[in-house]
Amino acid sequence: MARIIAGVSSSHVPAIGAAIDNKQTEEPYWKRVFSGFEKSKEWMAQAKPDVVILIYNDHASAFSVEMVPTFALGCAAEFPPADEGWGPRPVPVVKGHPQLAAHIAQSVILDEFDITVVNKMEVDHGLTVPMNLLFGSPKEWPCPVIPVAVNVVLYPPPTGHRCFMLGRAIRKAVESYPEDLRVVVFGTGGMSHQISGPRAGLINSKFDKAFLDNLTKDPKKLTRIQHLEYMREAGAEGIEMVMWLVMRGALEDKVDEVYRFYTVPASNTAVGHIILEPHRRAAKKAAGKAKKPAGKMKRAAARAKSAVRRSR
Amino acid sequence: MAREQHDYDDIPGTYVFDQDRSRQGFGINMFCMSLMKDENRKAFKANEAEYLKKFNLTPEQADAILKRDYNRMLELGGNIYFTAKLGATDGHSFRHLAAVMTGSSQDDYANMMLAGGRSVEGNRSKSGKVAKPAKAAKKPAKAKAKAKTRSKSRSKRG
Numbered sequence: 011m012a013r014i015i016a017g018v019s020s021s022h023v024p025a026i027g028a029a030i031d032n033k034q035t036e037e038p039y040w041k042r043v044f045s046g047f048e049k050s051k052e053w054m055a056q057a058k059p060d061v062v063i064l065i066y067n068d069h070a071s072a073f074s075v076e077m078v079p080t081f082a083l084g085c086a087a088e089f090p091p092a093d094e095g096w097g098p099r100p101v102p103v104v105k106g107h108p109q110l111a112a113h114i115a116q117s118v119i120l121d122e123f124d125i126t127v128v129n130k131m132e133v134d135h136g137l138t139v140p141m142n143l144l145f146g147s148p149k150e151w152p153c154p155v156i157p158v159a160v161n162v163v164l165y166p167p168p169t170g171h172r173c174f175m176l177g178r179a180i181r182k183a184v185e186s187y188p189e190d191l192r193v194v195v196f197g198t199g200g201m202s203h204q205i206s207g208p209r210a211g212l213i214n215s216k217f218d219k220a221f222l223d224n225l226t227k228d229p230k231k232l233t234r235i236q237h238l239e240y241m242r243e244a245g246a247e248g249i250e251m252v253m254w255l256v257m258r259g260a261l262e263d264k265v266d267e268v269y270r271f272y273t274v275p276a277s278n279t280a281v282g283h284i285i286l287e288p289h290r291r292a293a294k295k296a297a298g299k300a301k302k303p304a305g306k307m308k309r310a311a312a313r314a315k316s317a318v319r320r321s322r
Numbered sequence: 323m324a325r326e327q328h329d330y331d332d333i334p335g336t337y338v339f340d341q342d343r344s345r346q347g348f349g350i351n352m353f354c355m356s357l358m359k360d361e362n363r364k365a366f367k368a369n370e371a372e373y374l375k376k377f378n379l380t381p382e383q384a385d386a387i388l389k390r391d392y393n394r395m396l397e398l399g400g401n402i403y404f405t406a407k408l409g410a411t412d413g414h415s416f417r418h419l420a421a422v423m424t425g426s427s428q429d430d431y432a433n434m435m436l437a438g439g440r441s442v443e444g445n446r447s448k449s450g451k452v453a454k455p456a457k458a459a460k461k462p463a464k465a466k467a468k469a470k471t472r473s474k475s476r477s478k479r480g
Binding site: 025069070074075076093095096163164165166202204205206207208209210211212213214215216217237238239241242243246247274275277278280 | 329330333334335336337338339340341344347348351352354355357358393396401402403404407410411416417420423424425431434435436438439440441442445446447452455456
């Protein structure tokens, strides 16, 4: 059975990609940003996922205003980097996982998520920048990626709650896939930023930090944030943060926060990053009490079981 | 018909790219999209007004594009990810566009970002009705409950 071993969220600022491509990562301005991802790369090297499901948004690259799918699932065998006006980024072609993607499409649509199936698509910085941040700049990406594009450009994007529930549906789909695969789900975009109009440059660290706190401890609360509040508090483009809730929905209710990083700014944006793993305490408790009398052990096991049940 | 009013119109300095603007601004955004191709960039640069005729723009929209009035383009249905392609065609960095839209110099804009960005305080609402964040933006419920017992020591420190 495939299972989701972790969730990762990260901003996908295009200037971060440009800094990598122009080899400016050692400059003090950029070093401040990249140093926050050193531990994450180590964590990723340990985690060694077999597949990444990456939630992101397209920025007028693959989708113009001609067609705007609210949720689009990348089912192709590969996704070339898009030319965003400066030539395609010099990053490897993203290999898909068509078989798992097809399984997810089949599952989530019957779960009432009318997702758009995309069999040909280029991917822009929204997808490739987080890949760089977590995997560095290898010649080939170490694992296949299933892109899930969410419309956050044309208002209204899907609600935070809908995004969270899509995450749930994705988890159900993954867990019903017969092959043993270790899957990491990425939520990308954000955090607070506005790049349009006279209010451009808006940053709200208070909002961002509360968002990170709640992402770990009380994600349901985040699902109640209305679009108006995202735009007012976190900037017109800060509404991208709904995509983090797809990632969170794909995890169990209780999670352990493994790592967090936050810095302002990267060009116009507050950079946020978090790594969450399924909560471990129940399993550890049960294991620690293995030598105790049988009665206690049974109770511990029951507790662990109900914890698992609760989290479903 | 006048534009339908929405709750988010109360956010200052912000043109939300909504369904109505998308409908209106289809031509602007398709024009910007066409600039992804080098041959089109050259044709546009050779004769801007002539090139724009292909996109079914209103006179106001064409005027905003020719004048590089980025805020007006947004107001008339352009979207920033699209209009940024026009900026790139002109050889401008995004910082240039941000400076134009915010009415500041590029240096002032960059310094504002380095200092932590534009504060949300005083920038939430045109009407002044919303001066504070809504509840959901605050700390997690559990942390809040704990904070109650801690509040005394905190206020001393403060």
